[in-house]
Amino acid sequence: MRSDVLQYIRSKPELHKYLRYKPYWYRKLGRDPGLISEMEKEAKYFFGKTFPQRMDRLNNNMNMAMMFLEMMRGFAAPK
Structure with a gap:
């Protein structure tokens, strides 16, 4: 080389x-x-540095954050 x-x-x-x-x-x-x-x-x-791969990773992170927030709302709801 x-x-x-x-x-x-x-x-x-x-x-x-x-x-x-x-x-x-x-x-x-x-x-x-x-x-x-x-x-x-x-x-x-x-x-994993291509644009579509990075967008997929961002989307997955956003979905996980939204699930976490929904789970926290469920725990914080009064019974």
Whole structure:
């Protein structure tokens, strides 16, 4: 692998971690360094950093908060 590509990957901790998880990227990047953008896209998806994944996580957190509030209202209601 070219030293500039390796330096770029090491400058971004998530990419470096992804490269450790998926070692076939060593071979791919060694043959075609231009695939670094494809690797970044896959790493974003792997770590849940894409916009739809973040929106799903936000939605799940909001639903959990609403359930918690409803549960608290049930406990606080006079009997």
